[in-house]
Amino acid sequence: MNLEGKDIVSVFDFSKKDFYRLFQKAEGLREKLRKRPLSTSEGKVLTTVFFEPSTRTRLSFSYAMLKLGGKVVDFGSVAATSVAKGESLTDTIRMIDGYGTDVIVLRHGLEGASRRAAEVAEAPVINAGDGSREHPTQALLDLYTVWKIFGKVDGLRVGIIGDLKYGRTPSSLSYALSMFDDVQIRFIAPEILQVREEVKKRIRSKVDFILYKDPREAIRDLDILYVTRIQRERFEHEHEYHRVKGIYKIDKKLLEEAEAKPIILHPLPRVDEISPEIDGLPNARYFEQASNGVFVRAALIGEILGLET
Ligand code: NCD
Numbered sequence: 001m002n003l004e005g006k007d008i009v010s011v012f013d014f015s016k017k018d019f020y021r022l023f024q025k026a027e028g029l030r031e032k033l034r035k036r037p038l039s040t041s042e043g044k045v046l047t048t049v050f051f052e053p054s055t056r057t058r059l060s061f062s063y064a065m066l067k068l069g070g071k072v073v074d075f076g077s078v079a080a081t082s083v084a085k086g087e088s089l090t091d092t093i094r095m096i097d098g099y100g101t102d103v104i105v106l107r108h109g110l111e112g113a114s115r116r117a118a119e120v121a122e123a124p125v126i127n128a129g130d131g132s133r134e135h136p137t138q139a140l141l142d143l144y145t146v147w148k149i150f151g152k153v154d155g156l157r158v159g160i161i162g163d164l165k166y167g168r169t170p171s172s173l174s175y176a177l178s179m180f181d182d183v184q185i186r187f188i189a190p191e192i193l194q195v196r197e198e199v200k201k202r203i204r205s206k207v208d209f210i211l212y213k214d215p216r217e218a219i220r221d222l223d224i225l226y227v228t229r230i231q232r233e234r235f236e237h238e239h240e241y242h243r244v245k246g247i248y249k250i251d252k253k254l255l256e257e258a259e260a261k262p263i264i265l266h267p268l269p270r271v272d273e274i275s276p277e278i279d280g281l282p283n284a285r286y287f288e289q290a291s292n293g294v295f296v297r298a299a300l301i302g303e304i305l306g307l308e309t
Helices: 016-035 056-067 089-098 113-120 136-150 168-177 197-203 238-244 286-304
Strands: 045-050 071-074 103-108 125-130 157-161 184-188 208-212 224-227 263-265
Touching (some): 016 286, 045 089, 056 071, 056 103, 056 125, 056 136, 056 286, 089 103, 103 113, 113 125, 125 136, 136 168, 136 263, 157 168, 168 197
Parallel strands (some): 045 103, 103 125, 157 184, 157 224
16 A cells, blocks of 8 residues: 555555655655656646745755656746635636646645645645644654654654644644654643644544643653744734744753753744754754655655656
8 A cells, every 4th residue: 555646634644654665765765866866757747836935845845846857837926826816725726636737735824725625636635734733744754854863753752842832843743753652742832832632632542742831841851852933924913922932942051951962853944943053063953854855755746646766
């Protein structure tokens, strides 16, 4: 069983087996693509449809497809399309599907947008972020990075700090971690940004987790500290954002509290939550994490399109 022809709407569309197989494929592609692009996906088209800003996700999907020898069409900015005239998401997706794309990568501010798109499109849809809910391929690249560094995911202690309420990367990462054995998650956030009920409910029976307010307490014996940005654009009122803005910062002083130095990951972009003084430390792995996105997304596209990679 693999993911040929499948939609990836949620991280639960992957199994633990899928994760390991995609990690291996990503490793293989890293080697092959070092020399030259492949021609495996010649004639295939991937369409990126982003209703919200993106740098890494859109570009790494595009680079991945181009390196597989395929073509990329980008929907462009929403303001320049018929969405600005009031066209619905489903009509837009129907059109793109009708033009003959082989896969659609969609980012949208509304929760459930990818599910809707997957229902109307014949081509597989990959969720590249829907509102605060999920970002499954970010979790895929996060775990690929963890697996590359530790050689495993089972048995690790992972702190997830920041905006756990509005962030979609913490939820997808937590769901993904809940599929592995003996993992412990520490959710570190001020009360108003703590992890959502729906997330706790879905992982409760599968993984140990503890809630913390104070990062100094939580980081003492962590393997990984996953840092996230406060999602300013998702707050209902700007004054609420200002109450929590800058409330935590990962700097050398905080890391002194940790006995074993955790590796630091971040989906990026960062604003001010990781001090640049951390960038030069050997445990700062967030830029490497971002570049891993190309290989693991190439592995995923290859599998969805049924290609030999
Ligand atoms: C994240 C996202 O869009 O959810 N970015 C990304 O895809 N790497 C994180 C964020 O915007 O804070």
